[in-house]
Amino acid sequence: MSDVVEGISDFRTAKRVNDLFIALNERPETYNSSYNQHYPKDLLPIAKSNVMQDWMYPVMLDAIEKGGLTISEGRMPGERTLFDCCKAWKINPAMPQRLAKFVGTHSLRGRMLAGAIFDKMSEEGKTTPQEWRDNKILHGKI
Numbered sequence: 001m002s003d004v005v006e007g008i009s010d011f012r013t014a015k016r017v018n019d020l021f022i023a024l025n026e027r028p029e030t031y032n033s034s035y036n037q038h039y040p041k042d043l044l045p046i047a048k049s050n051v052m053q054d055w056m057y058p059v060m061l062d063a064i065e066k067g068g069l070t071i072s073e074g075r076m077p078g079e080r081t082l083f084d085c086c087k088a089w090k091i092n093p094a095m096p097q098r099l100a101k102f103v104g105t106h107s108l109r110g111r112m113l114a115g116a117i118f119d120k121m122s123e124e125g126k127t128t129p130q131e132w133r134d135n136k137i138l139h140g141k142i
Contacts, residue, residue: 007044016047024058049076056086059093066093068100076099093123101123 003121005044020043025036035042037062046060060082063069068089077097089093092115095103103114 006041008040013044013047017043020047020058021055021059045071045076049082050079052081053081056082057087059089062093063089063095063100068093068095069097087111094118109114113114 007110008017009045017040021036021038021040024038024043025033027033027035042061042064046057051057052059052073060069063085064071069085077133081101084102085097085100086104088100088103088111091111095118096113099114103111
């Protein structure tokens, strides 16, 4: 149980982790239930962030799982960046953060098109999320 509370140092964070656990899991009343997908250690970085809207939590968790959002040293992007990224990750959670930030500023139609194009490029082997993250030349083209 000690690994569950590691990193939680104040009441506000503990309450947010608890609220997220209850909101995001199908049967939160049973801690080790196979219905539950998200646990406090996974929710802690998100609980410490200043996320603006509740719909962003599951989108961010999906992006973390698919590799679109990487949390280094517990650091999360800023509020505005997360909002734009989440709009793109709702369409394609594997989209790398830098691309998602750019795509998230576009209309729903543009986000859907960009998500489909990124999927097609990944399927055809033209790029991978990791390659896109590492290739600074691609970043300059957006």
